[in-house]
Amino acid sequence: MSIHEMISTHPHVAGHTNDPLTKAIAACYECAETCTSCADACLGEKPDMLPNLTQCIRLNSDCADICNAAGRIATRRTGSNEALIKSVLAACAEAAQRCGDECGKHAEMHEHCRICAEACRRCVAACNEAVGTISA
Amino acid sequence: MSIHEMISTHPHVAGHTNDPLTKAIAACYECAETCTSCADACLGEKPDMLPNLTQCIRLNSDCADICNAAGRIATRRTGSNEALIKSVLAACAEAAQRCGDECGKHAEMHEHCRICAEACRRCVAACNEAVGTISA
């Protein structure tokens, strides 16, 4: 299953998917999963490292929340709510930008932050591209 | 318990809460709950009414998702992510405005839509007021 394949079966979509949008949805969900895992991995680091990771845990948690909401909202194709999809994907790009920057600072020390920073950057790029395709 | 009381105990807040913000958090959570219930109540209406309620169900679902994310994100006081709180509350106000307008159309026919429209309007007002207090 890919979210692209699933959305292409929606009766109102009928195969005519907005490809940047389906890529953004997949990137949002991936980023939500990665940030949830990175927040937890940061929390599991040694006591002397922990104080340096609290901002990272907070940004990871926020990013996971908005990415998950964005993935769900941008998936829906019944009726319309395009302006909200645009706002939510923009908020998602903003959250992932800040989270990716913070994770990037810890990327050499913590492999989970390195992987998470990459997922955040993919999410930023995919959301920004999708936002450009929505006229609302 | 009120979310206000809880946040006032945060070590970085130390009793100095931003009251419009704590009111917005409570309004977001209330709106998320109400919209989840209204989506389900709309879905349970008689078959002949159902086609007229699909846009309402979709807007309810979207509103519940962004309100829940906003409630969680705006609660966090460790470190900082103020610009995102502002964006998310603004997106929340936008979602609740559209959802409240749609529910308002069905308010005379369906009591759940009348109650939900009111929760949406409170959410819009509370989010807009909180956004005005955040300099980010």
Add this chain to the structure above:
Amino acid sequence: MSIHEMISTHPHVAGHTNDPLTKAIAACYECAETCTSCADACLGEKPDMLPNLTQCIRLNSDCADICNAAGRIATRRTGSNEALIKSVLAACAEAAQRCGDECGKHAEMHEHCRICAEACRRCVAACNEAVGTISA
């Protein structure tokens, strides 16, 4: 708005609410909000206290997730999924029991843990009572 009032307007419920169930839903949502806030408040504590709070943050996060899912699932009255409501409320009681026990250990030191332990206990009691009313 109360979740009780909202559910009483559902076309299939028609005023005949299961009161222990609506109380459990409200308690689940309250517990989700409180645990989200407590996880963040624990994370904001001083560096020397932080290592002693990582298990608390983890249990808070887990409890918030299952309580939120339980609140949403137990709200739905269209069609039926009673056996799942029972399982989810039981899982919720389990999560809140463990989280409340952990928060209780920190209640004298941290006011947010004291408040959270109380919300968890109310959630355990309300979920257990509701589970007893569901024959599935």
Add this chain to the structure above:
Amino acid sequence: MSIHEMISTHPHVAGHTNDPLTKAIAACYECAETCTSCADACLGEKPDMLPNLTQCIRLNSDCADICNAAGRIATRRTGSNEALIKSVLAACAEAAQRCGDECGKHAEMHEHCRICAEACRRCVAACNEAVGTISA
């Protein structure tokens, strides 16, 4: 990124992943995404088909909620909460079983239900296998 790769970098896991567990997490997240999309696609079907799909929409919504919570909870490796992971994955298998059975009834008529029924079945199998590996 795979959730497996991400969890393998957790400081307490240190490469020693529980493979059935990481597969269950991925299956839960996939099922949550698919069910969110299927609920929306069902809602977009023609008015005369809609009344026959309300139970499917409800089960999809419930399944998405518990799968998302399960994916998040089962991801965490800091501290411990194994008994809850077991309960949540079991609840997830139960939700996906019922949802997959219902979607299966509409699989010949609706491609989205066919794809969703498969995602549900993979989720049931993966959760059940993971439950068997957790001694809690």
